Amino acid sequence: MSLSPGDRVAAELGDDGRPTPQVVIEPDADRLARSVAQALVARLAAAQAVHGTASVVLTGGGIGIAVLEHVAGLVTEPVREVVDWSAVDFWWGDERFVPADSDERNERQARQALLDRLDLPSFRVHAMPASDAFGTPEEAAEDHLGELREYAAEGRDLPRFDVLLLGMGPEGHTASIFPDSPAATDQRPVFAVRDCPKPPPTRISLGFSAINTAEEIWMIASGAEKAPAVARALAGASSQELPAAGVHGTRATRWLLDAAAASRLPRSED
Structure with missing residues (x-):
């Protein structure tokens, strides 16, 4: 039996000491993007109440950009203006190594x-370098690593990430970490990725060693084509064969899905 919109269940991924992932399901992609946007505004406001600043790692893709469009709508509502946006640091989980003015970035x-x-x-905007700024993606990745270290607190190698947003491909890739690729086992915080099976083939990506330092990771997926990979990831697939299964926040991991993406998940009581 499939999960239904509005269900919130815990996925059992083994007794590894990590926070158990939470699954939240919305009826459709638009409702999903809207609810994630509302939750993101609230989470950033909470982070600022504690730290004075907030930090978010953005994702691209259709659903990732839809979330940002809904956040933009919330900014215009006075009742929602609870975030000091001038005190939010924006990072990215990955980037296409193309010119700065490319619509693919x-x-x-x-x-x-x-x-x-x-x-x-x-x-406050920590974009990964573009191809017209560096000759190779390796040089660009090294430069971005320097920026990550520059904004890290004393005694840390990386900045604090309050929320790290991720999307997932139908084959289970996340950021620019693709199944059975060198990136899936690369231990560096950020690195160049070449020969991606999805265009453009050259990219820069955070690795698991950086992604999994985030306090909260929100994996956002919509569409029936994602359902098999969602089910495999939450059933405990390895991170090498299905990279989306290898992400976990230090405080929380949330899988935020529409009904179509969740259609192959069993109910928790099954």
């Missing part, structure tokens, strides 16, 4: 959907 899409509406200080 996650950064450019995020700016159009949200960031350009927020009047942000430039130092």
Whole structure:
């Protein structure tokens, strides 16, 4: 029996000491994007109440950009203006190694959907380098590692990530970590990715060693084509064969799905 919209269940991934993932299901992609946007605003406000600042790692893709568009709508509602956006650091989980003005860049899409509406200080936007700034993706990745270290607190190698948003491909890739690729076993925090099976083939990506330092990881997936990979990931697939299964926040891991993406999950009592 499949899970239904509105269900919230815990997925059993073994007794490994990590927070048990929570699964939240919304009826459709638009409702999913809207609910994630509302939760994100609340989470960033809570982080600022504790730390004075907040930090989020963005994802691209259709659902990731839809979330940002809904956040932009919330910003215009005075009752929702609870986040000091000038004190939010924006990072990305991966980026296409293309020119800065390319519509394929996650950064450019995020700016159009949200960031350009927020009047942000430039130092709060930590975009991964573009191909017209560095000759190779390896050089660009090394430069971005330097920025990550620059914004890390004393005694840490990486910045604090309050929320890290991720999407997932139908074959189970997340960020630019594809199944059975060198990236799936790369222990570096950020690295170049070449020969991706999905265009564009050259990218920069955070690795598991950086992703899994986030306090909360929110995996967002919509569409029936994602359902088999969602089911495999939450059944305990290995991170090498299905990279989306290898992510876990230090405080919480949430799988935020629409009904179609959740259609192959069993009910918790089954």
